[in-house]
Each structure stands twice: as structure tokens, then as C-alpha cells.
């Protein structure tokens with residue numbers, strides 16, 4: 001059994017100004033029809049701060065190692081544990097790994113990654129995306145300075161993926177879960193309807209848009225149409241319908 005991460009992970013971490021560690025799987029538990037919670041034990045500093053994600057080195061169906069990125073739902077420093085929420089409803093290297101992970105399995109983790117953090121000047125925070133974004137949305141919202149306001153508009157394949165979280169009493173929370181109802185993954189209709197049902201609060205807000213490539217582009221346009229400026233919007237495509245993410249873990253950005 002290896003006792004250190006693969007040299008490729010160490011080199012990648014150096015290049016990214018991050019850290020690499022060999023983590024051990026503590027548990028992998030289904031949370032809903034499409035989501036697994038995976039708890040890993042290792043260097044908790046790799047989990048960074050709210051908004052950060054980590055890169056896992058997993059084997060694809062052809063036996064090649066690829067990296068997959070997952071937001072950190074929670075860091076338990078005293079126990080040295082990271083919690084991830086991983087969508088497992090499709091066939092992919094990351095999803096297969098999360099479904100079959102068993103306690104004691106080892107995995108290379110590189111992190112912290114990600115540049116989108118909470119906008120501390122915003123009076124309200126609007127989180128729009130799909131189940132892949134729930135981990136980052138909830139960790140970020142739990143970091144909002146109180147009193148504050150968080151709005152979640154999230155599309156899910158099954159209502160039992162509409163996971164909730166607990167927040168401080170002084171956080172005003174609005175949650176809108178939209179059921180996909182068989183619409184294709186690149187169809188923005190569901191989230192557009194969720195957005196249309198909601199009047200943006202007064203004051204200066206910030207929008208965080210994480211999810212499928214085409215849908216997040218449509219959300220950007222929709223929120224710009226609703227008067228949000230470019231610097232009020234942070235967006236990141238997490239995956240892309242009908243395409244594998246690239247080997248470095250991000251979706252391809254060509255049109």
C-alpha cells in the first residue's frame with residue numbers, strides 16, 4: 001500500500017500552489033437518489049475555506065488516472081476529515097469511485113482549489129445551480145456573516161436530492177427546489193422558471209452560479225437581464241451534458 005501521494009499529484013500541487021495528500025476513505029453513504037456523501041481522512045488544510053474544492057485522482061473506465069473536482073461540504077479539523085457530496089446518477093470515473101468507495105480505500109487529494117469565495121460586501125447571496133453545487137452552496141451560506149440573507153434556487157432530478165442544511169437563526173433563508181421532470185441536462189427552463197418565481201431583494205447582492213455549462217450561461221444572461229452587473233455574478237461550469245469533464249477535472253469550454 002502506498003504511504004504517500006503519487007508523484008504526479010505532488011507535482012500538480014506544486015504547480016497549483018496547493019498541497020497533495022494521500023487520504024483514506026472513512027465512509028461513503030447515499031444521501032438521496034443521486035447523491036453520495038463521502039468522508040475522507042487526511043490533511044484537513046487541503047479543504048481550504050468556504051467555496052474551495054479539491055481534486056481527486058480516480059481511475060476511468062479505460063484504466064487511466066484522471067482528476068475530478070469536488071467542492072468541500074465540510075472540514076472537521078480535529079478529526080482530520082473532509083466531507084464531499086458527490087452526484088452519482090451518471091456513469092463516470094468520479095461517480096463510480098464515490099459509489100464503490102469503502103472504508104480504508106486510499107485516494108490522492110490535491111487542494112485547496114477554486115477562486116470563488118463569498119462576497120463579504122453583499123447584503124444578500126443568491127445561489128443558483130444543480131445538485132453538484134449543493135455542497136459549496138451550503139458551506140458558503142454557513143459562512144455568511146449574520147444577520148444575512150441566502151436564497152437557493154436548485155434543480156434536482158429527484159426531490160429526495162433536495163437536501164437541506166442548518167443555518168444560524170439570523171440568516172434569512174429562501175429555498176426553491178425545481179424538479180427536472182425529464183428535461184435534458186442542458187435545458188435551462190427549470191431554473192429559469194425558479195428564478196422568475198422570485199423577486200430579487202433590495203440592496204446589493206451577489207449571485208453564485210455553479211452547475212451545467214449551458215444552463216449556467218443561460219442563468220448569467222437571465223440575471224444580467226434582471227439588473228445584476230458582471231461583478232455581482234460569480235459563475236463556474238462544473239460539468240457539461242453529454243461530455244466527460246477533461247482529465248484535469250473541468251468541462252471543456254468550446255461552444
Ligand SMILES: Cc1cc2nc3c(=O)[nH]c(=O)nc-3n(C[C@H](O)[C@H](O)[C@H](O)COP(=O)(O)OP(=O)(O)OC[C@H]3O[C@@H](n4cnc5c(N)ncnc54)[C@H](O)[C@@H]3O)c2cc1C
Pocket residue numbers: 053068069070071072085086087088089090091092093094095096114131132133135136185236237238239240241242243244245246249250251
Ligand atoms: C470546481 C468544481 C467543483 C465541483 N463540485 C462538485 C461537487 O461538490 N459535487 C459533485 O457532484 N460534482 C461537482 N463538480 C462536478 C463534477 O466534477 C462533474 O460532474 C464531473 O463530470 C464528474 O466526473 P465523472 O467522472 O463522474 O463524470 P465524467 O466522466 O466527467 O462524465 C461522464 C458522463 O456523465 C455526465 N455527467 C457528469 N456529471 C453529471 C451530473 N452531475 N449529472 C448528470 N450527468 C453528469 C457527463 O455529461 C458525461 O456524459 C464540480 C466541478 C468543478 C469544476
